[in-house]
Amino acid sequence: MAIKIINCDKLKQKPEKATSFGKVFTDRMYVRECVDGKWGDGVIRPFDALELAPCSSVLHYGQAVFEGLKAYRNAKGEVRLFRARDNFKRMQSSCERLCIPPVDVEEAHAALTELVKLERDWIPTEIGTSLYIRPFVFADDRSLGVHAAARYKFIIILSPSGAYYAHGFDPVALKVERDYVRAVRGGTGAYKVVGNYAASILAGELARSQGYDQALWLDGVHRRYVEEVGAMNIFFVLDGKLITPALNGSILPGITRDSVIKLARGSFGITVEERAIDISEIIDGAKSGALTEVFGTGTAAVVSPVDRIGDNGVDYIIGEKGKVGNIAATLSKALTDLQTGEAPDTFGWTEVVCS
Numbered sequence: 617m618a619i620k621i622i623n624c625d626k627l628k629q630k631p632e633k634a635t636s637f638g639k640v641f642t643d644r645m646y647v648r649e650c651v652d653g654k655w656g657d658g659v660i661r662p663f664d665a666l667e668l669a670p671c672s673s674v675l676h677y678g679q680a681v682f683e684g685l686k687a688y689r690n691a692k693g694e695v696r697l698f699r700a701r702d703n704f705k706r707m708q709s710s711c712e713r714l715c716i717p718p719v720d721v722e723e724a725h726a727a728l729t730e731l732v733k734l735e736r737d738w739i740p741t742e743i744g745t746s747l748y749i750r751p752f753v754f755a756d757d758r759s760l761g762v763h764a765a766a767r768y769k770f771i772i773i774l775s776p777s778g779a780y781y782a783h784g785f786d787p788v789a790l791k792v793e794r795d796y797v798r799a800v801r802g803g804t805g806a807y808k809v810v811g812n813y814a815a816s817i818l819a820g821e822l823a824r825s826q827g828y829d830q831a832l833w834l835d836g837v838h839r840r841y842v843e844e845v846g847a848m849n850i851f852f853v854l855d856g857k858l859i860t861p862a863l864n865g866s867i868l869p870g871i872t873r874d875s876v877i878k879l880a881r882g883s884f885g886i887t888v889e890e891r892a893i894d895i896s897e898i899i900d901g902a903k904s905g906a907l908t909e910v911f912g913t914g915t916a917a918v919v920s921p922v923d924r925i926g927d928n929g930v931d932y933i934i935g936e937k938g939k940v941g942n943i944a945a946t947l948s949k950a951l952t953d954l955q956t957g958e959a960p961d962t963f964g965w966t967e968v969v970c971s
């Protein structure tokens with residue numbers, strides 16, 4: 617797999633400080649096309665608009681998947697990727713679910729590494745900042761008809777992003793979603809498929825209009841087992857134990873989720889239970905005080921503490937208002953230190969791309 621590089625005529629002005637998320641993009645992107653099941657050579661070229669036919673199949677049937685990961689630069693100038701191959705493995709499984717010819721993991725990884733090296737000057741260094749990486753694959757057949765497409769594009773774009781929590785943690789409020797569901801077993805909930813997000817927007821907007829930050833999804837069949845949040849998996853500290861919903865086929869297998877479980881068990885000797893969690897257990901725990909911490913996990917915020925859960929119009933405050941729980945704070949620090957190279961990586965999750 618050769619990578620051709622097309623130079624930029626003019627480089628963009630880099631922001632002095634990375635403050636936003638997903639608004640600023642680097643000078644270049646990686647683009648690779650697939651025709652009749654065969655991925656061609658990739659090209660790194662200036663970040664610019666794509667040309668799409670009005671009949672392009674992705675616009676009509678949504679045959680598309682994406683990933684999200686980050687590169688971190690520390691005070692020594694080292695640039696690290698975190699479990700990037702795991703993201704590309706997940707992208708393969710998402711592709712397979714949507715009948716998209718999967719992209720080879722090593723080839724995707726090589727393309728990303730090349731792109732990140734070229735764009736290294738865009739990576740911010742301040743604590744908490746990173747280079748957000750968005751790989752995605754979409755169908756680009758130029759005809760209508762619901763079937764697996766013959767043409768696809770695999771693209772990687774990069775966006776320097778500010779610290780998610782610029783001034784310490786900013787806990788979020790969740791609303792238990794009782795009307796809508798995100799996914800069902802046999803559907804696409806366990807894959808990063810674009811349609812999942814389109815289907816989730818209404819519940820998110822309703823939650824925000826009612827004073828919450830995001831919806832907390834329940835399972836689609838019994839409508840009582842906790843699944844996850846918009847783009848985060850969810851953890852609870854109940855009766856002193858760390859618990860999280862078991863991957864059941866409708867939950868997205870988060871890489872941060874997996875890292876938090878392995879860190880909790882391996883580095884801190886914390887017992888973690890992966891099991892079905894009835895929402896009534898959580899509400900009862902909130903009432904009795906047995907529920908001491910709730911937090912979400914995902915690439916964007918890493919660990920995101922939850923200080924309030926609303927259900928059927930009643931709000932339950934988690935832990936001490938405005939204080940972040942011990943376990944969330946401990947795991948968050950351990951994981952971010954490992955990602956940036958501040959702490960040794962005994963798990964083999966990080967790789968230095970350049971410095």
Ligand SMILES: *Cc1c(COP(=O)(O)O)cnc(C)c1O
Pocket residue numbers: 684808844845846847848849868869870871872873913914915916
């Ligand atoms: C991406 C995502 C997550 C988190 O996955 P990470 O690999 O930890 O970033 C969780 N839930 C959903 C629905 C997601 O899309």
